[in-house]
Amino acid sequence: MPVPKLPLLQETIRNLYFHVCMWFAMMILFTISVVNAIKYLRTFDLKYDIYSRHFAVTGIIFGILGYATGTIWASYTWADPNKPATESFSTIARDPKLIGAAIALLVYFAYLILRDSMNDMDKKARISGVYNIFAYAILFPSIWILPRILPSLHPGNEDNPALDVKNDIDGSMRVVFYPAVIGWTLLGVWITTLKIRFSILKEKRMSV
């Protein structure tokens, strides 16, 4: 598949199929998680609570992978090759998109810590369900709104839009990109269903 020839990015533009898809998958998994949290709070069926937890965990895994791939990509595009990497690091680390994503992931880490620190099943499920909604709400300002307002190296700004038709993404890339998003997301959903089946089985054994 041909890709647009751009200076600086060069072949790394193909990372779009991996790095960006990780974040898309994370976003979709967190959305499923919050939907299940609301379902739990409406019905108080513990099944939905288990769903909610595991979708959040898989979302975090994809978020961490997105962050790790982002560091590698940035090291070879944003960092100045004429200076030692440590000098460029201070400017890269200040990027609002990176800080926002870190905040979002930390909020979800806190979700897991909060959840697993409680023993009472119903209390745990109820509090973590409410916290899940809060975490999802904080996700939007921290990764979608704030990085777009502040000047950032990361694409997705006013003068540097992501998934732009004119500049970086042409039709041939979209043909690969959208199926890749669906594929990575389905992989995440599959892993999550395995985990859900596992923990429902465990739950059943515990109650017997």
Added chain:
Amino acid sequence: MDHYFKDQVLDFKRKKNVSMIKSKKTILFIYLTLLSLLSYGQNGGVAMADEMRSNGKIYVVIAVMATILAGLILYLYRLDRKISRLEKDADQ
């Protein structure tokens, strides 16, 4: 107070759990792997035409793919071990 055992506390030694040591090792392994990845991404010095930047920086894409694969495989390996532990419990 005759029924009070003086050395009661001494019997309460912490047992060394094998699976605990194992999981600690696994966590250390993952941590060190990630650490090496970070340093891999930020090699110092003047890096103009090093290997990562050759052939239109295609190796950056390969590094990214390898990271994702390694991450997912490690995670699935852990899940696999959890399931086999449950299976073992089911047999008993």
